[in-house]
Amino acid sequence: MEKSNNILARLDWVTVILWLAMMIMGWLNIYAAVYNEQHTSIFDMSQRYGKQLIFIIAAIILAVMVMVTDNKLWFFFAWFIYGFFILLLILVLVIGKEINGARAWFGVGAFSIQPSEFAKFATGLALASYLNSKRQLLGIREMIAATAIIIAPVLLIAVQPDMGSVVTYFAFFVVLYREGMSIWVFITAILAVALFLLTLILGNLPVAIGLLVVAAIALLVTSGYLLTLKAAAVMAVTGGMAFLIGNYILDLDTVLIIVLAVFLAGVVYAWFIYRLRMVNQAIIYAFLLGGLLYLFTVDYAFHEVLKPHQQTRINIMLGMEDDPFGEGYNLNQSLISIGSGGFAGKGYLNGTQTKFKFVPEQSTDFIFCTVGEEWGFIGSTVVTGLFVWLLLRLMMMAERQRTTFVRAYGYGVFGLFLVHFFVNIGMTIGVMPVIGIPLPFFSYGGSSLWGFTMLLFIFLRLDAGRTEYLG
Amino acid sequence: MKDRFANRKYFIMALVLLAAVVLIARLFYIQIVDKTYRVSAANNALRPVTQYPARGLIYDRNGKLIVYNQAAYDLLVIPVQTSAFDTTRFNEVLGITMDDFKSRMKAAVSYSRRAPSVFMKMISSETYAVLQEELYRFPGFYVQARTLRKYTRPVAAHLMGYVGEVDNKLIAKDRYYRSGDYIGVSGIEKSYEEHLRGRKGVNIFLVDVHNNIKGSYAEGRYDTVAIPGTNLWSTIDLTLQEYGERLMQNKTGSIVAIEPSTGEILTLVSSPTYDPSLLVGRVRSENFTALQADTVKPLFDRALMASYPPGSTFKIMNGLIGLQENVIKPTSLFSCSNGYHAGSLTVGCHSHASPLNLPQAVAQSCNAWFCNAFRNILENPASGSIQDSFDKWRAYLVAFGFGNKMGIDLPNELSGNIPTRSYYDRYYGKDRWKALTVISLAIGQGEIGATPLQMANMAAVIANRGSFYIPHVVKKIGDNGTPSPLYTQKYITGISPENFLPVIEGMEGAVNGGPGSTARGARLDSIIICGKTGTAQNPHGKDHSIFVAFAPKDDPKIAIAVYVENAGFGSTFAAPIASLMIEKYLTDDIKRKYLEDHVLNMVIKPSGKEQ
Numbered sequence A: 001m002e003k004s005n006n007i008l009a010r011l012d013w014v015t016v017i018l019w020l021a022m023m024i025m026g027w028l029n030i031y032a033a034v035y036n037e038q039h040t041s042i043f044d045m046s047q048r049y050g051k052q053l054i055f056i057i058a059a060i061i062l063a064v065m066v067m068v069t070d071n072k073l074w075f076f077f078a079w080f081i082y083g084f085f086i087l088l089l090i091l092v093l094v095i096g097k098e099i100n101g102a103r104a105w106f107g108v109g110a111f112s113i114q115p116s117e118f119a120k121f122a123t124g125l126a127l128a129s130y131l132n133s134k135r136q137l138l139g140i141r142e143m144i145a146a147t148a149i150i151i152a153p154v155l156l157i158a159v160q161p162d163m164g165s166v167v168t169y170f171a172f173f174v175v176l177y178r179e180g181m182s183i184w185v186f187i188t189a190i191l192a193v194a195l196f197l198l199t200l201i202l203g204n205l206p207v208a209i210g211l212l213v214v215a216a217i218a219l220l221v222t223s224g225y226l227l228t229l230k231a232a233a234v235m236a237v238t239g240g241m242a243f244l245i246g247n248y249i250l251d252l253d254t255v256l257i258i259v260l261a262v263f264l265a266g267v268v269y270a271w272f273i274y275r276l277r278m279v280n281q282a283i284i285y286a287f288l289l290g291g292l293l294y295l296f297t298v299d300y301a302f303h304e305v306l307k308p309h310q311q312t313r314i315n316i317m318l319g320m321e322d323d324p325f326g327e328g329y330n331l332n333q334s335l336i337s338i339g340s341g342g343f344a345g346k347g348y349l350n351g352t353q354t355k356f357k358f359v360p361e362q363s364t365d366f367i368f369c370t371v372g373e374e375w376g377f378i379g380s381t382v383v384t385g386l387f388v389w390l391l392l393r394l395m396m397m398a399e400r401q402r403t404t405f406v407r408a409y410g411y412g413v414f415g416l417f418l419v420h421f422f423v424n425i426g427m428t429i430g431v432m433p434v435i436g437i438p439l440p441f442f443s444y445g446g447s448s449l450w451g452f453t454m455l456l457f458i459f460l461r462l463d464a465g466r467t468e469y470l471g
Numbered sequence B: 001m002k003d004r005f006a007n008r009k010y011f012i013m014a015l016v017l018l019a020a021v022v023l024i025a026r027l028f029y030i031q032i033v034d035k036t037y038r039v040s041a042a043n044n045a046l047r048p049v050t051q052y053p054a055r056g057l058i059y060d061r062n063g064k065l066i067v068y069n070q071a072a073y074d075l076l077v078i079p080v081q082t083s084a085f086d087t088t089r090f091n092e093v094l095g096i097t098m099d100d101f102k103s104r105m106k107a108a109v110s111y112s113r114r115a116p117s118v119f120m121k122m123i124s125s126e127t128y129a130v131l132q133e134e135l136y137r138f139p140g141f142y143v144q145a146r147t148l149r150k151y152t153r154p155v156a157a158h159l160m161g162y163v164g165e166v167d168n169k170l171i172a173k174d175r176y177y178r179s180g181d182y183i184g185v186s187g188i189e190k191s192y193e194e195h196l197r198g199r200k201g202v203n204i205f206l207v208d209v210h211n212n213i214k215g216s217y218a219e220g221r222y223d224t225v226a227i228p229g230t231n232l233w234s235t236i237d238l239t240l241q242e243y244g245e246r247l248m249q250n251k252t253g254s255i256v257a258i259e260p261s262t263g264e265i266l267t268l269v270s271s272p273t274y275d276p277s278l279l280v281g282r283v284r285s286e287n288f289t290a291l292q293a294d295t296v297k298p299l300f301d302r303a304l305m306a307s308y309p310p311g312s313t314f315k316i317m318n319g320l321i322g323l324q325e326n327v328i329k330p331t332s333l334f335s336c337s338n339g340y341h342a343g344s345l346t347v348g349c350h351s352h353a354s355p356l357n358l359p360q361a362v363a364q365s366c367n368a369w370f371c372n373a374f375r376n377i378l379e380n381p382a383s384g385s386i387q388d389s390f391d392k393w394r395a396y397l398v399a400f401g402f403g404n405k406m407g408i409d410l411p412n413e414l415s416g417n418i419p420t421r422s423y424y425d426r427y428y429g430k431d432r433w434k435a436l437t438v439i440s441l442a443i444g445q446g447e448i449g450a451t452p453l454q455m456a457n458m459a460a461v462i463a464n465r466g467s468f469y470i471p472h473v474v475k476k477i478g479d480n481g482t483p484s485p486l487y488t489q490k491y492i493t494g495i496s497p498e499n500f501l502p503v504i505e506g507m508e509g510a511v512n513g514g515p516g517s518t519a520r521g522a523r524l525d526s527i528i529i530c531g532k533t534g535t536a537q538n539p540h541g542k543d544h545s546i547f548v549a550f551a552p553k554d555d556p557k558i559a560i561a562v563y564v565e566n567a568g569f570g571s572t573f574a575a576p577i578a579s580l581m582i583e584k585y586l587t588d589d590i591k592r593k594y595l596e597d598h599v600l601n602m603v604i605k606p607s608g609k610e611q
């Protein structure tokens, strides 16, 4: 008895209240989104709002159950839980139910359960457990191992395919960053994304030329104009050779000719670089060649790996494609809904846009439309504010932990909520591409609600026991 | 333990704040700064009107229009925008009763009070004209233009297919379709749906309380233009198609005619058929139910979906394979004493001169000759076993397009059946069967099945002396387009051109030869037709009559397969029909009026299972 009192006393009630508030607000907005005069009772179990109420009650029961567990359980069984959900992710590919072209659900009677929503906390636990054993000494080997823990579920989910869920797993890199991942990994990743976007917007040739210019400037700054001129001379010669080979013998396109020229120049430089120990120059060269090769891969990946509708979504987000009745249709309708809400909104249940059934997935991925239309800028800001509050609270809690395990797990929870919050709201207002992921505690659906509740309450449970030693 | 990276939390915190600032700034912009999203007056409402593009037209191979569009109108209602109005006048215009009105209104409300739903589908142009005048008196109602299919001639129903409403299953699967949209359900309408449908557009209008459209929402920024569907040029010769359907009246069966040099289908008749305009508009569901209940199955496309044993027409295949495998020669002589006798086994034959060589055996359709030839094929000493020879034999047939779907650009094609080695292994035990066990394959009977399309393709291969293009029904996608690249690739069957010559000589003899030839009824004075009769055994009644042919013998322009169910021998019914079709296509004129009259007056009652 004394122990459970202890837990209640140590439980972070601010977070619990935020959680309850979000679920109730979500429920009211789902009611507004699917509101129908024939079924006006908010408790009507044949409607989504009725079902969501059941999901919420079940989520509360789930939360209580997590709270009464021993907090050591999550530490000792982290790998077991992880393995169990990896197995489920494999199993769902075999016996899962196909909905909207993705084999991502287990059918249980009338309900469907999506294991990828639960695999998130399992991955968070396993990653935290691994980092706990490494004590922030993250070298290349540890980075690879940690990445493997994250990538395993990602690959299985990508096969389903559910690209929305795949994106959310990038959240775990926040954990790695906090636990000492080299800042260079971060910078490289940002550069990679920037190059990716630039390549898609401008095409690969201007970006390739841009890379050459940047490399030349870097060389000029670090090594002076004499060396830069020499390098340029070598490049001119190898460029000519590459042009002859690429144009008349191998029939390469321009970007590949540039890659070839840089590669040939590298063969010439290699001896000098080695003899004269020119470290800076070697780094610049490595970045240039790496960048060019990456550029070429991006182009290939975008056109060969992504499905046409995924390409379209990215293109729409980048403003390169205007296809309002196709993939861009959702975004336009969503913008009209939210934009028409104005400062104070149209009032609860008075949204006109959302009632047109214009926006599909209104109660799931696009629930924020209802918030924006009926509650206006005030409501949108309040919801955004609640999420920021929750996120900062989670950070504060993570920072007060004594063990790497709980802190790393806490940052995993934080990262996932951050990604879901930013990507989901961002897509409804056109700052992110349309990626089908739910808004935590708001969107309709049992799996996501329970998955997020588990994720959050395991952390609350660990936090409540933060003074005890884990083994 | 020392936390060396504690400072990193500030960067992470900055990330959260940055995310919040980005979102709130953007929300501030679209909800407060940018006025275009706002509806100016509180009374105004937005009304989305889907712009349905005109479906692509379908022409015949000579540019004659077959399928086009007529305007139709759906009356929509947004219940929340309605107010008291003169329902008596309203019902009068639409020609409905008050009860009818109430039930339609109730259905609309139960779908949604605020979203538009269809109040009445496909009202006629006349009703539309009256309604349009008075629409201002009926707030909440508006009209959305649709198009319905219309046909220049009441023919080619199976081929063109029909257009229906999408079902919920498809709506869940394909994001393009919304409830109430039309989609090709069968025929060309289905297989070329993505080309024919074009792309929908949407106009979002501002509407005031008096049901007047005040203009476009946000200056049309969110409108999209509908893109009309692509026109198709079919390979069909509309005149020949119509003639074929006339000849097949009062008979059950099918005609498939192909241009051998391209694989383009000239005619695809399945009889009995129906008038395609029966499946358009408001009458569709009622007519569809009636057609579906009809015992003669007019909806069933026999040309692609009926698989029959090919009978004697299949002797051609065994002749060709034997020659290619070098186990028979054009001059090989086999005798026939009213049939083929081997031990207790007898395959009967009609009486004719004996012995015969290959061309004579084809012309006179001798069973004994082809039983001998087939035995030689399977008992070929050059292969390891009967079963290995059988595999080789089957591979030739597959190369001709038998036993698999041909890949025609129409839905629901059947693959037919050529039994496999493992099928017989299962039936008789592994390798425990001999040539005599499967001897009925020699004369196209037994476990073998082929569709009329496959038989017409066989005729095309013979006409081409060994190669073919996959039969198809669309030659141009778009007015200056090309066919799908699938249909411009030439397929080689593996039988050398010279081996076709004796077989063709036999087919020429069957139609034009002396006594004993089986298809003299198909003879034309002006053109050399090469053909082969067949009879498909029918366990349920009288046998089916088959004829395959091509013409002219040199530089063939048409290859054809004709099936007449329950008509007995191929020579009596299928051959004259094929002959008339060839004459019509090649000379555009029928000289043999007596033969035409004879065919037109033939009535063959189907004798299906019910007998």
Ligand SMILES: [Zn+2]
Pocket: B336, B337, B338, B339, B349, B350, B352, B365, B366, B367, B368, B369
């Ligand atoms: Zn005989």
